[in-house]
Amino acid sequence: MDVKKIEFNQRNNTTGKLTFLEAKRDIPFEIKRIYYVYDVAKGERRGFHAHKELEQYLICIHGGCTILLDDGLEKENVLLNNPSEGLYVGPGTWREMYGFSEGAVLLVLASEYYDEADYIRDYSQFKRYITDKEA
Numbered sequence: 001m002d003v004k005k006i007e008f009n010q011r012n013n014t015t016g017k018l019t020f021l022e023a024k025r026d027i028p029f030e031i032k033r034i035y036y037v038y039d040v041a042k043g044e045r046r047g048f049h050a051h052k053e054l055e056q057y058l059i060c061i062h063g064g065c066t067i068l069l070d071d072g073l074e075k076e077n078v079l080l081n082n083p084s085e086g087l088y089v090g091p092g093t094w095r096e097m098y099g100f101s102e103g104a105v106l107l108v109l110a111s112e113y114y115d116e117a118d119y120i121r122d123y124s125q126f127k128r129y130i131t132d133k134e135a
């Protein structure tokens, strides 16, 4: 599966914590877009899509949520509840986000501008896309 959890740089001391990430150094792609998901009501689930080309880093900068990842063969659930951790999600990965805690903020760094044509929003279409790619 083309996903990887990574630990960002941290500078922590008794007064508080600081995490930083630098373009091209900590994030391998050029960041073209940043968005964040927040105020997600308890029990709600989001995502339900894969991307053909887009690469992303997901960082839960406040609170926690769980990401379901699916490459068409295997499924994995990753808890994000640490602002100094990022989850790389590569193209061809179906994702769903759930279990948002109260006040959770999920920050996303993306390699491309928003492009609906890059989305696969139908699960059976996603499965076909993966099978066709492997053939």
Ligand code: TYD
Binding pocket: 033, 035, 037, 046, 047, 048, 114
């Ligand atoms: P969507 O991708 O469905 O959100 P999630 O994956 O969290 O469920 O996006 C919700 C709406 O916002 C949809 O109409 C597309 C739009 N949108 C943009 O216009 N620009 C963006 O950068 C993103 C991520 C979404």
